[in-house]
Amino acid sequence: MKIHEYQGKAVLARYGVTVPKGRVAYTVDEAVEAAKALGFPVVVKAQIHAGGRGKGGGVKLARNLDECEEIAKGMLGMTLRTHQTGPEGRIVRRLLIEQGMDLSGSKEMYLAVLVDRANGKPVFMASAQGGMEIEEVAAKDPGAILKESVDPVVGFRPYQARKLAFGLGLAPDVVPKAAALMLALYKAFEASDASLVEVNPFLITKAGDVLALDAKVSLDDNALFRHPDLVELRDFDEEEPLEVDASKYSLNYIKLEGGQVGCMVNGAGLAMATMDIIKLAGGSPANFLDVGGGASADQIKNAFRILLADRDVRAVLINIFGGILRCDVLAEGVIAAVRDLKVSVPVVVRMKGNNEEKGRAMLKESGLNFDTADGMTEAAEKVVRAAGGAR
Amino acid sequence: MSVLVGRDTRLLVQGMGKHGTFHAVGCREYGTNVVGGVTPGKGGTTVEGFPLFDTVEEAVRKTGANVSVVFVPPAGAADAIIEAADEAIALVVAITEGIPTLDMVKVWAYLKDRATRLIGPNCPGIISPGERCKVGIMPGHIHLGGPVGVVSRSGTLTYEAVAQLTALGIGQTTCIGIGGDPIIGTTHTDALRLFNEDGTTEAIVMIGEIGGSAEEDAAAYVKAHVKKPVVGFIAGQTAPPGRRMGHAGAIIAGGKGTAAEKMKAMEAAGIRVVKSPAEIGSAVKEVIRRK
Numbered sequence: 001m002k003i004h005e006y007q008g009k010a011v012l013a014r015y016g017v018t019v020p021k022g023r024v025a026y027t028v029d030e031a032v033e034a035a036k037a038l039g040f041p042v043v044v045k046a047q048i049h050a051g052g053r054g055k056g057g058g059v060k061l062a063r064n065l066d067e068c069e070e071i072a073k074g075m076l077g078m079t080l081r082t083h084q085t086g087p088e089g090r091i092v093r094r095l096l097i098e099q100g101m102d103l104s105g106s107k108e109m110y111l112a113v114l115v116d117r118a119n120g121k122p123v124f125m126a127s128a129q130g131g132m133e134i135e136e137v138a139a140k141d142p143g144a145i146l147k148e149s150v151d152p153v154v155g156f157r158p159y160q161a162r163k164l165a166f167g168l169g170l171a172p173d174v175v176p177k178a179a180a181l182m183l184a185l186y187k188a189f190e191a192s193d194a195s196l197v198e199v200n201p202f203l204i205t206k207a208g209d210v211l212a213l214d215a216k217v218s219l220d221d222n223a224l225f226r227h228p229d230l231v232e233l234r235d236f237d238e239e240e241p242l243e244v245d246a247s248k249y250s251l252n253y254i255k256l257e258g259g260q261v262g263c264m265v266n267g268a269g270l271a272m273a274t275m276d277i278i279k280l281a282g283g284s285p286a287n288f289l290d291v292g293g294g295a296s297a298d299q300i301k302n303a304f305r306i307l308l309a310d311r312d313v314r315a316v317l318i319n320i321f322g323g324i325l326r327c328d329v330l331a332e333g334v335i336a337a338v339r340d341l342k343v344s345v346p347v348v349v350r351m352k353g354n355n356e357e358k359g360r361a362m363l364k365e366s367g368l369n370f371d372t373a374d375g376m377t378e379a380a381e382k383v384v385r386a387a388g389g390a391r
Numbered sequence: 392m393s394v395l396v397g398r399d400t401r402l403l404v405q406g407m408g409k410h411g412t413f414h415a416v417g418c419r420e421y422g423t424n425v426v427g428g429v430t431p432g433k434g435g436t437t438v439e440g441f442p443l444f445d446t447v448e449e450a451v452r453k454t455g456a457n458v459s460v461v462f463v464p465p466a467g468a469a470d471a472i473i474e475a476a477d478e479a480i481a482l483v484v485a486i487t488e489g490i491p492t493l494d495m496v497k498v499w500a501y502l503k504d505r506a507t508r509l510i511g512p513n514c515p516g517i518i519s520p521g522e523r524c525k526v527g528i529m530p531g532h533i534h535l536g537g538p539v540g541v542v543s544r545s546g547t548l549t550y551e552a553v554a555q556l557t558a559l560g561i562g563q564t565t566c567i568g569i570g571g572d573p574i575i576g577t578t579h580t581d582a583l584r585l586f587n588e589d590g591t592t593e594a595i596v597m598i599g600e601i602g603g604s605a606e607e608d609a610a611a612y613v614k615a616h617v618k619k620p621v622v623g624f625i626a627g628q629t630a631p632p633g634r635r636m637g638h639a640g641a642i643i644a645g646g647k648g649t650a651a652e653k654m655k656a657m658e659a660a661g662i663r664v665v666k667s668p669a670e671i672g673s674a675v676k677e678v679i680r681r682k
Contacts, residue, residue, distance in 0.1 A: 115493075117604070121500070122496060134645070193491055221639070225465070226491070268638045272600060279629045
C-alpha cells in the first residue's frame with residue numbers, strides 16, 4: 001500500500017527521523033492557515049502517489065501569503081502529470097505545506113531501505129547522488145550506490161550506519177547525526193512493516209544538520225493486519241475505482257489501457273498467462289483479473305460487473321482451471337451472471353475440472369451468447385475474433 | 392522416481408482447521424501417508440480419523456512425521472514453520488498466502504543453518520504422482536507418473552502445464568510449486584538442482600513469472616550444470632510495470648524483473664523457452680523425442 005509524502009514523513013518522525021515542519025491542507029484556506037503557522041517561505045507540495053512532482057509543477061515555493069494562496073488555488077484540483085502517472089495524470093486533492101529550507105551550500109543525497117529478494121534480507125542503500133532517481137544512478141554509475149545487507153537476527157547495526165555515512169563522504173562531525181537518522185529510518189521500516197522507505201533527497205544543510213526532505217513509504221499489504229493505524233492512511237482517491245470495487249469482493253483486478261478482451265481467470269499465474277496468450281492471438285487484454293481458487297457464483301457476477309464497466313471491452317474470456325471445482329456449478333454461476341447483468345458482449349468459456357462436459361452443455365443450451373473452447377490457444381483465438389479480430 | 396516426497400513421506404498437517412482438514416483428506420485419498428495434525432488446544436482428539444496434537448514436538452515423537460504442510464493463517468504461519476524446523480522436520484511445505492515479508496525474512500535467516508527445507512509460502516505444494524504422494528492443494532487426478540520434473544511459481548498455471556503433459560501421455564517425477572511470494576524457501580535454482588541430480592528425471596519444465604531475478608539465477612545454473620533438456624515459460628509478458636499482478640512477488644520494479652529479460656537469460660542458457668502457455672506440453676514432447 002502506498003501512502004502520501006506527508007503521511008510517510010509522520011511515520012518516519014515517529015521513530016526519530018528529522019523531517020521539515022509541515023501540515024496537510026485539503027483547501028486553500030487550510031493551506032493559508034498552515035503557512036501562517038509555519039512562517040514564510042513555505043513549500044507547497046502536491047500530494048499524489050507518484051514521483052516526479054517537481055518537474056510537473058507540483059512543488060512550488062511561496063514567499064508570502066498571496067503567493068501561497070495563488071499556488072494553492074492553482075494546485076488543488078489540477079491534474080498533475082509526471083513520468084510516473086502516465087498521460088492521464090492524477091487530480092491533486094491534498095497539499096503539504098512545509099517550512100522552506102535554506103538549500104544554499106547544502107548537499108542532497110539518497111537513502112532507502114527495502115527487502116533484497118535475492119538474498120532474503122533487508123538492504124540499506126545510500127548514494128551521494130540525491131535528487132535524481134536511483135534507477136538512473138544505478139544505470140549510469142552503479143558504484144555510486146552503497147549497500148549494507150541487514151542480518152535480521154541482530155538488525156541494522158550502528159557500525160553499518162557509520163560505514164554508509166563515511167562512504168557518502170560526510171564530514172566527521174556530520175557522520176554521527178547521519179548515522180542516527182539512518183538507524184531511525186531502519187527502525188521505522190521494520191516497525192511499520194514497510195516494503196520500501198526512501199528518502200530522496202536526504203538533505204545535509206550548510207550547518208551540518210541532516211533531515212529527510214522528501215519521503216516515500218510503501219507498506220507491505222500482507223502485514224497491514226497488525227497495523228490498524230496505518231490501514232487508515234489508505235487514500236481511495238489515488239486508486240482506480242474499479243480496482244477498489246473489485247478488492248471488496250476478494251477479486252484481484254488491474255485495468256490495462258486500451259484493451260478489448262476482458263479476462264476472468266482463477267490464479268495469478270494463469271491470469272497473466274491468459275493475458276499473454278490473448279496478445280499472441282493478436283488481441284489486447286483489457287485487464288488482469290484473478291477470481292481466486294473458489295470462483296463462486298457471487299464472485300463471478302461481481303467480476304462480470306467490473307469487467308463490463310470498462311467500455312472498451314468487446315468480448316470476455318473466462319479461463320478457469322478448476323481441478324477440484326465442479327464445472328457444472330461454475331457454468332450455473334456464469335449463466336446466472338450473464339442473465340442478471342444482461343451481458344451483451346460475446347463470452348468465451350474455457351474451463352477444466354470435474355463435470356467439464358456437463359458444464360459445457362449447460363452453456364450451449366442456455367441460448368445465451370456463449371462459445372466454449374477446450375485449449376487456451378483455441379479460447380484466445382475465438383475471443384479475439386469475437387472482439388472484432390486482431391489489431 | 393521422485394524428489395523430496397514419495398513413499399517414505401509421513402505427513403503432518405499444521406493448522407487442521409476447515410481448509411487444512413479438507414486438504415488433509417485430499418492428500419490421504421490420493422495415497423499420501425498423513426500421520427496426523429497439529430492444532431494447539433485440540434491435542435488428544437481426532438478429526439476425519441487423523442490424530443491431533445497440541446505441539447509439533449509431540450506429533451513428531453508419536454508419529455515419526457518427516458514432512459509437514461502448513462495451513463496456519465498468516466499471523467501464525469512463520470511461527471508454525473519455525474516450530475517444524477525446531478523439531479528437525481526435513482521438509483516444510485507452507486501453503487499459507489499472505490505472510491508478512493519481514494516474518495519471512497526472519498524465517499529465512501533461521502532456516503539457513505538448519506537441515507529443514509522450506510517450500511513456499513503461498514504455493515500449491517509438491518506432488519510425486521508415481522509414488523502417489525501429494526503434499527498440498529493441487530488436484531491429484533491431472534498428474535501422471537513419469538520422467539518430467541516441474542517447478543513453478545504459480546498454482547493454476549502449473550496445473551495447466553501438468554494437464555498438457557498428462558494429456559500427451561508424458562508423466563512427472565515430481566511437481567514443485569515454489570510459491571508466488573518475494574521470499575520463498577526453495578527457489579527455481581534449488582528445484583533445478585534436485586531434478587538435475589535425480590536419476591529418474593529426464594527433462595525439466597520451469598515456469599516463472601515477472602518480478603525478482605530468480606529465473607535469471609536459475610538460467611545461470613542451467614547453463615553451468617544441467618545437461619537435461621529444460622522447457623521454460625514466463626508469465627506476465629504483457630504485464631504493466633509497477634503493478635503487483637496478484638502474487639506479492641509478481642511486480643516489475645524500477646524496470647527490473649520483466650518477462651523479456653528472463654526469457655532472454657533462459658534462452659541464452661539453452662532453455663527451450665515457449666512464448667505461449669499452451670505450448671509447454673508440446674515443447675516437452677519435442678525435447679524428449681530429440682534426446
